[in-house]
Amino acid sequence: MSALESLGLSETIAAIATAAGEASIAVIRVSGSEAVSQVDRIFRGGRSLGRMKSHTVSYGHIVTLSEAAVLDEVLVTVMRGPRTYTTEDVVEISTHGGMNTVQSVLAEVLRTGVRLAEPGEFTKRAFLGGRIDLAQAEGIMELIQAQTDSARVAALSQVEGGLTQRVRGMRQALLELMAHLEVTMDYPEHDEEDATTRLVAARIRELLEDLRALIRYARDGRILREGLRTVIVGRPNVGKSSLLNQLARADRAIVTDVPGTTRDVLEETLQIAGVRLRLADTAGLRETEDPVEQLGVARSRRAMGAAELLLVVIDGSRALEEDDVRLLANTRDVRRIILVNKADLPHVVDLDEVVRLAGESPVIRYCAVNETGLLDLESAVVDLSFSQGHPRDMTFLANARHLALFERAGDVLERVVVAAESRVTIDLLAADVREAWVLLGEVVGETPREDLLDQIFRQFCLGK
């Protein structure tokens, strides 16, 4: 009996694995202990599917159960567990791609007694069958949904266990500490409590370092997936909308030489050097009597407040104004890139003054009508999007669930360090270490809760 059967998951399931719509082929995936025998009932080919070697393909036709009609000419792949996607026996039927064809073949598969799979059910079986852990399963979903190169690379690394290994390593370390604490508790006469407490505190401090790095990378992963919330700000007429249009390679925002053209916040999702940005153009910031423009300025300020990165635009063909100086001062503590725009026009602005006001932030001579400064902007965006020293092989798309668990585990471990320093009893320490170990276990699905599993796998598309 397979692992899945012992979990009562022996029902054979089927679904269309390819996207809906016309295409040259479509694939129906069937998984479960009866996959081969049931599909065999409606397959007519050179030989029966039951006699096929595992991981081979056979040409033939799908017929109705009554054999009254031929539904399609197909290629059928037979893959016997456990070396399959779900770890069960899997049959994949490649049909012609018309929706009617694939639907009628699926209907016939279901008529043999196979059940329609729920969204994500194949992947859930891969998890329950022990082939992948929860973080890897989530990586598969990320891979399907990845919209940029970097998101794809990171998702693949997660599927291949990048995140899992890190988490397992930390859990192992915690487990060793738990063992150490247990021994000390069992033999109190050895009077080793002090030494043990010191050792635990030191080791946990190291682990906290790792965990903090993991949290930073997890945040980077979120940026890869959802895009960095980036807002273009500056005085009226400095070229903010021109910049949005240039980066979006589209005529998205109205550009005129009238200051105060943009009133609403306009958002566009785009990629710069592989980084996904949710880029917003805003109304120029200035004191104004115009009630409509006032509303626009209020919106600009709200967008600025929620930004993860600011592109602060200054007009290089004019002297700095009070509004520029104020903006540069007010955004000092935000991640930002300063673009001194209109580099094609005679240079007027006092660049030294801008650099001084910029503090640590990069200052780039830019032009929104030719491409001056574009490469510098790209590399500045890459530098600022990810944590310093983010190792390439450590990219993974930790999601909000992972991040919350890491943060909770971090809180618990901080508590352990404080407690160890104030000499609480060993059993209290042990309880906290154990809690952190359980929390990290949830990341990889070591202690899965049924409702959590349902919630995660339901986000998958049908047939995956």
Ligand SMILES: Nc1nc2c(ncn2[C@@H]2O[C@H](COP(=O)(O)OP(=O)(O)OP(=O)(O)O)[C@@H](O)[C@H]2O)c(=O)[nH]1
């Ligand atoms: N020569 C030159 N003109 C530019 C450049 N960028 C923008 N402009 C011009 O500057 C004027 C204002 O550009 P916009 O992009 O509308 O400026 P904005 O910052 O969005 O202005 P508001 O929406 O009013 O806040 C337009 O006439 C643009 O063509 C540039 O790099 N070089």
Ligand SMILES: [Mg+2]
């Ligand atoms: Mg504008």
